[in-house]
Amino acid sequence: MSERVSNHASPLPGDAAATRGKGGPTAPAAGAASQSPRKPFRVQHIAQAKERGEKLVMLTAYDAVTSRLLDEAGCDMLLVGDSVGNVMLGLDSTLPVELDEMVVCTRSVARGRQYAMVVADLPFGSYEAGPKQALASAARLMKAGANAVKLEGGRPRAKSVRALTQAGVPVVGHLGFTPQSVNMLGGFRVQGRGEQAAETLLRDALALAEAGAVAVVLEMVPEPVAARVTQECPVATIGIGAGARCDGQVLVWTDMAGMTGWKPRFAKQFGQVGAALTQAATDYAQAVRTGAFPTAEHWFEA
Numbered sequence: 001m002s003e004r005v006s007n008h009a010s011p012l013p014g015d016a017a018a019t020r021g022k023g024g025p026t027a028p029a030a031g032a033a034s035q036s037p038r039k040p041f042r043v044q045h046i047a048q049a050k051e052r053g054e055k056l057v058m059l060t061a062y063d064a065v066t067s068r069l070l071d072e073a074g075c076d077m078l079l080v081g082d083s084v085g086n087v088m089l090g091l092d093s094t095l096p097v098e099l100d101e102m103v104v105c106t107r108s109v110a111r112g113r114q115y116a117m118v119v120a121d122l123p124f125g126s127y128e129a130g131p132k133q134a135l136a137s138a139a140r141l142m143k144a145g146a147n148a149v150k151l152e153g154g155r156p157r158a159k160s161v162r163a164l165t166q167a168g169v170p171v172v173g174h175l176g177f178t179p180q181s182v183n184m185l186g187g188f189r190v191q192g193r194g195e196q197a198a199e200t201l202l203r204d205a206l207a208l209a210e211a212g213a214v215a216v217v218l219e220m221v222p223e224p225v226a227a228r229v230t231q232e233c234p235v236a237t238i239g240i241g242a243g244a245r246c247d248g249q250v251l252v253w254t255d256m257a258g259m260t261g262w263k264p265r266f267a268k269q270f271g272q273v274g275a276a277l278t279q280a281a282t283d284y285a286q287a288v289r290t291g292a293f294p295t296a297e298h299w300f301e302a
C-alpha cells in the first residue's frame with residue numbers, strides 16, 4: 001500500500017480555518033476507504049515521488065481564497081509565482097514585481113492552505129547579486145510562510161543555491177524559458193533546442209542539483225530534452241510546456257481554470273471559470289437592477 005501523502009481530496013471543509021488545528025481530517029476521501037488520511041506535503045516527499053514515479057502536482061496561487069480551493073483539490077505544491085505580475089497586477093512581464101509584493105502574496109497563500117507545500121518565487125533583482133542578497137530575500141519569504149523558494153538560472157546561481165540550502169532554505173531551480181531574462185532570451189520562446197543548448201540545460205540542471213536544489217522547473221523545453229534531464233538529473237523536474245516525462249507539472253492557475261482568453265500552447269484549460277464568474281456577476285447585476293435581490297432572507301428585521 002502506497003504511503004502517498006497527497007493527491008486525494010480531503011473531505012472538503014467549507015472553510016480551511018474551521019478545520020485547522022483539529023489535527024487534520026479523520027475520514028478518508030470518498031471511495032478511498034482504505035487510504036490513509038491526507039498528510040501535509042513536505043520537501044522530503046519531492047524526492048520520494050521521483051523515486052516512486054508518482055507525479056508531482058503544482059499550481060500557482062497568489063491569495064488565501066484560491067490557496068484554500070487548490071489545496072482542497074489535492075495539489076502537492078502551491079507556487080507563489082512572480083507571474084502574479086501578469087496575472088493579478090496587470091503587468092506585461094514579471095520584471096517589475098517587488099519582493100514586498102511577493103511577501104504579501106506568500107503570507108496569504110500560506111494562510112489559505114492546509115496540506116500543500118508553499119514555494120515562493122524570488123522576484124527579479126532580489127537574488128542575482130549573490131548569496132548574501134539571495135539569503136536576505138529568501139528569509140523574508142520564509143518568514144511569510146514559504147516552505148521553499150524558487151529562483152531562475154543555472155550555473156551562475158549555484159553558489160546562492162548552496163548558501164540558501166545550508167541556511168535551511170529549500171530551493172527549487174527554474175531553467176529553460178526563464179521569464180525574468182526575457183530581454184536576453186529574445187522573446188517568449190522555447191529554450192534548449194539543438195545539441196549545444198540541450199547540453200547546456202543538462203549541465204545547469206546537474207549543477208543546481210549538486211548545489212542542493214530540491215527540484216527544477218523546466219519551462220518551454222523540447223520534450224525529449226526535458227525527458228533526458230529528468231532521467232539524468234538526481235532531483236525532480238517539474239515541467240511547464242516540457243512534456244509528460246517530467247516528474248511533475250506546473251501551470252498558472254488562471255490559465256488552468258480558463259480565467260482569460262490567453263491560451264499558450266502548453267496551458268490546457270480544465271475549466272471555464274472566467275465565463276462562470278462573469279455569468280455570476282451578470283446575474284447579480286441584473287438581480288440588483290430589477291430588485292430581485294435582496295429579499296427577506298438576506299436582510300435583518302428590527
Ligand SMILES: Nc1nc(=O)c2c([nH]1)NC[C@@H]1CN(c3ccc(C(=O)N[C@@H](CCC(=O)O)C(=O)O)cc3)CN21
Pocket residue numbers: 082083086087094179188189190252254255263264265266
Ligand atoms: N498567465 C501566465 N501564464 C504563464 O504561464 C506565465 C505567465 N503568466 N507569466 C510568467 C511566465 C511567462 N510565460 C510565458 C509567456 C508567454 C508565452 C508565449 O507567448 N507562448 C507562446 C509562444 C511560444 C513559442 O512559439 O515559442 C505559446 O503559444 O506558447 C509563454 C510563456 C510563462 N509564465
Ligand SMILES: CC(C)C(=O)C(=O)O
Pocket residue numbers: 060079080081082083084121174217219240250251252
Ligand atoms: C510559470 C511558473 C513556473 C512561474 O515561475 C510563475 O508562475 O511565476
Ligand SMILES: [Mg+2]
Pocket residue numbers: 081082083094121
Ligand atoms: Mg516565476
